[in-house]
Amino acid sequence: MIAPFNNADSVGNSATAIADREIAIACRGIVKDFGDGNTKVRALHGINVDVFSSELTLLVGPSGCGKTTLISIIAGLLNPTAGDLDLFGMKQSQLRGSKLVEFRAQSVGFVFQQYNLLPALNATENVAIPLLIQGWKRPAALKAALSALEAVDLGSRAEQRPNQLSGGQQQRVAIARALVHQPRLLVCDEPTAALDAVSGQRVMELLKKVAVQPGRAVIVVTHDDRVFGYGDRIISMADGRIESVENRENELNSTGKREES
Numbered sequence: 001m002i003a004p005f006n007n008a009d010s011v012g013n014s015a016t017a018i019a020d021r022e023i024a025i026a027c028r029g030i031v032k033d034f035g036d037g038n039t040k041v042r043a044l045h046g047i048n049v050d051v052f053s054s055e056l057t058l059l060v061g062p063s064g065c066g067k068t069t070l071i072s073i074i075a076g077l078l079n080p081t082a083g084d085l086d087l088f089g090m091k092q093s094q095l096r097g098s099k100l101v102e103f104r105a106q107s108v109g110f111v112f113q114q115y116n117l118l119p120a121l122n123a124t125e126n127v128a129i130p131l132l133i134q135g136w137k138r139p140a141a142l143k144a145a146l147s148a149l150e151a152v153d154l155g156s157r158a159e160q161r162p163n164q165l166s167g168g169q170q171q172r173v174a175i176a177r178a179l180v181h182q183p184r185l186l187v188c189d190e191p192t193a194a195l196d197a198v199s200g201q202r203v204m205e206l207l208k209k210v211a212v213q214p215g216r217a218v219i220v221v222t223h224d225d226r227v228f229g230y231g232d233r234i235i236s237m238a239d240g241r242i243e244s245v246e247n248r249e250n251e252l253n254s255t256g257k258r259e260e261s
């Protein structure tokens, strides 16, 4: 088992707080450069950080600090220039080529700021896409998609197309689509940025309720401080580096489990 990384400037990151928790993703020395020669930009300067299962991890920091680059590397969309990641006990460096594509298809769900729904398809059909890509038969895929829509309280909108839905509803369809294949990792890049405050809160509540499950890691990138309260853990970045990691232990009981409310 990989040893947890104790970010030196962490807040509330005591060994006991970490002991009961399962590391889902361990980033070790992640460097990312874009371009080369005179145009080279170092977007990440050796990132060491852990993401735990069964938690909502917020990745926060100003625009351009490297949040999207880091989650793209974690999700296997970009290769790091240096460093390695441990994803659910597997080294990403050993998951190249078709294995990485397979890992991504089966194990990762994405939610973006712009929902990226296909306008010609209704909500159920949009949600079914990841299953159809995996080769599911259409009736089974649509049935699973409808269940996923019901989980985000949109069962009654199943037949509607994206342009018949509000922004918040479209984002909830995108969440259902990201979760329909039950990925172990859900990555959301600024999911509330295009939403008003109430819709944004609804989306965060749904992520908390539907996405945060035993064995699944959820990372939400945001610079929307209205949603910081939803995080179990807040990783702050600045200029391509981890600035601080805050464990919100105050909301956890002595066993490290969230209290029922």
Ligand SMILES: Nc1ncnc2c1ncn2[C@@H]1O[C@H](COP(=O)(O)OP(=O)(O)O)[C@@H](O)[C@H]1O
Pocket: 034, 035, 041, 042, 043, 061, 062, 063, 064, 065, 066, 067, 068, 069, 070
């Ligand atoms: N494809 C790219 N080519 C060149 N530079 C990039 C590319 N993607 C990101 N960058 C640069 O890397 C840095 C981090 O970007 P990004 O990860 O998108 O930040 P954030 O998501 O925190 O706003 C920025 O300086 C950005 O300009």
Ligand SMILES: [Mg+2]
Pocket: 067, 068, 069, 189
């Ligand atoms: Mg970004």
